[in-house]
Amino acid sequence: MERRRIxxxxxxxxxxxxxxxxxxxxxRAALQGGARVLQWRDKRRDKGDQLDxxxxxxxxxxxxxxxxxxxxxxxxxxxxxxxxxxVGQHDLPVDAVRRIVGGLIxxxxxxxxDEARRAEAAGADYxxxxxxxRTRSKDVTRPASLERLRDVRAAVRVPVVAIGGIDASNITxxxxxxxxxxxxxxxxxxxxxxxxxxxxxxxxxx
Amino acid sequence: MERRRIxxxxxxxxxxxxxxxxxxxxxRAALQGGARVLQWRDKRRDKGDQLDxxxxxxxxxxxxxxxxxxxxxxxxxxxxxxxxxxVGQHDLPVDAVRRIVGGLIxxxxxxxxDEARRAEAAGADYxxxxxxxRTRSKDVTRPASLERLRDVRAAVRVPVVAIGGIDASNITxxxxxxxxxxxxxxxxxxxxxxxxxxxxxxxxxx
Numbered sequence: 495m496e497r498r499r500i501x502x503x504x505x506x507x508x509x510x511x512x513x514x515x516x517x518x519x520x521x522r523a524a525l526q527g528g529a530r531v532l533q534w535r536d537k538r539r540d541k542g543d544q545l546d547x548x549x550x551x552x553x554x555x556x557x558x559x560x561x562x563x564x565x566x567x568x569x570x571x572x573x574x575x576x577x578x579x580x581v582g583q584h585d586l587p588v589d590a591v592r593r594i595v596g597g598l599i600x601x602x603x604x605x606x607x608d609e610a611r612r613a614e615a616a617g618a619d620y621x622x623x624x625x626x627x628r629t630r631s632k633d634v635t636r637p638a639s640l641e642r643l644r645d646v647r648a649a650v651r652v653p654v655v656a657i658g659g660i661d662a663s664n665i666t667x668x669x670x671x672x673x674x675x676x677x678x679x680x681x682x683x684x685x686x687x688x689x690x691x692x693x694x695x696x697x698x699x700x
Numbered sequence: 701m702e703r704r705r706i707x708x709x710x711x712x713x714x715x716x717x718x719x720x721x722x723x724x725x726x727x728r729a730a731l732q733g734g735a736r737v738l739q740w741r742d743k744r745r746d747k748g749d750q751l752d753x754x755x756x757x758x759x760x761x762x763x764x765x766x767x768x769x770x771x772x773x774x775x776x777x778x779x780x781x782x783x784x785x786x787v788g789q790h791d792l793p794v795d796a797v798r799r800i801v802g803g804l805i806x807x808x809x810x811x812x813x814d815e816a817r818r819a820e821a822a823g824a825d826y827x828x829x830x831x832x833x834r835t836r837s838k839d840v841t842r843p844a845s846l847e848r849l850r851d852v853r854a855a856v857r858v859p860v861v862a863i864g865g866i867d868a869s870n871i872t873x874x875x876x877x878x879x880x881x882x883x884x885x886x887x888x889x890x891x892x893x894x895x896x897x898x899x900x901x902x903x904x905x906x
Contacts, residue, residue, distance in 0.1 A: 540790035568775035584746035
C-alpha cells in the first residue's frame with residue numbers, strides 16, 4: 495500500500511465539534527472541499543460504538559486518496575484499516591505504537607522543538623505542533639506560537655502539522671511559517687457549510 | 701508462550717475501586733491471596749499514563765504464572781505484553797480484536813446464552829456472564845442470575861467467568877453453578893486486607 499502524504503489541509507473530525515451534523519457527512523464535505531488528511535477523534539464513545547462511523551470515513555478517504563488517521567487508539571486504527579494513528583504525550587509512546595501498527599503512519603503531538611526531535615527519533619512519521627493560536631475546542635495548557643512552529647520545522651525532517659485555533663484568518667501565516675499541513679477542527683466541523691469552509695482553508699496551500 | 705488458564709479467582713484491578721491503595725500493591729496482594737487471573741481496568745486515565753502500572757502488574761503476574769488481561773484496549777494489552785484482552789459488547793468486536801492480538805486470550809462480556817454462543821463462534825477464548833448479583837461498582841443495566849450462569853455454562857465450551865456482586869457470601873454458589881472462574885472487584889480491591897480477602901474467595905475453588 496502506498497503511503498499517504500501528510501500535507502495540506504488536515505481536518506480533525508470530532509463528533510463533539512460537529513454539533514447536529516453527522517460526522518460522516520462532515521468528513522465527506524471536508525474532502526470535497528479539499529482536505530488531504532482526516533483524523534477521527536472521539537473521546538466519548540466506546541470503540542465498538544464508533545466503528546461504523548470510522549470505517550465509513552476510512553472508505554471515503556480511500557476513494558479520494560486522502561490520508562485517514564485515528565486519534566489515540568492503535569487498535570481502532572487497525573480495525574478500521576486506517577492509514578495511521580495519532581498519539582499525544584499522554585497516549586501510548588511512539589515505540590509501543592510502532593510495534594503494534596507496523597508500517598502505518600504514526601503522528602505525535604508536540605509542543606516544542608525538543609519534543610518534536612524526540613518524537614522523530616522515536617520513529618514518528620510526522621509531528622503536530624500547537625496550540626499555535628487560541629482555540630475553543632481544547633483548554634490550551636501548553637501554548638505554542640508561529641515562532642515555535644518555525645523552530646520545530648527547522649528541528650525535524652518529517653512533515654510538521656500546525657494545530658490550534660487555525661482558521662481562514664490565519665492559515666496563510668502557518669503556511670508561511672513552514673507548516674506542511676494545518677489541522678483544524680471547529681473551522682470545518684463547526685462551520686455552517688463545511689465543504690466551503692474547507693475549500694477556503696485548502697486554498698492557503700495553493 | 702504457554703497460554704494461561706482462565707480459572708479460579710479472577711480479580712479486576714480498577715484504580716477507582718482501590719481507593720487510597722496503590723493498584724499495583726492491590727494486584728500483588730490479590731495474587732498472594734491466590735487469584736489466578738488479574739484484569740486491569742482503567743476507564744479514566746490516558747493509556748500512556750497507565751502504562752507503568754500495567755507493565756508492573758504484567759510482570760508480577762508472570763512471576764506467579766497468573767493470567768493477565770487488559771480491559772477494552774488491545775493496543776494497551778500488546779504494549780504491556782499482557783496475556784489477553786477483555787472486551788464488552790460496546791468495545792471492538794471479537795473478530796477485529798483477534799486480528800490485532802493474534803494468539804492472545806480474548807474474553808467477552810455476555811449477558812445470556814445467545815450472546816455467549818455468538819462470542820464463542822466469533823472466536824472468544826472465554827466468556828464472562830453477569831451481573832449475577834447486585835453490585836456497587838457498576839450500574840447494572842443487564843442483570844443475570846445463577847440460572848443464567850448455568851444456561852451459559854451449558855451453551856459454550858470455553859471457560860465461563862461469573863461476574864457481578866460476587867463476594868465471600870455467595871462465591872460458592874457461582875462455583876456450584878458451574879463457573880470456571882469468579883470475577884470480583886470491590887470484594888478484593890475495596891477490602892481492608894486484599895490478600896486475606898482474596899484468600900477467602902479463592903478457597904471456594906478448593
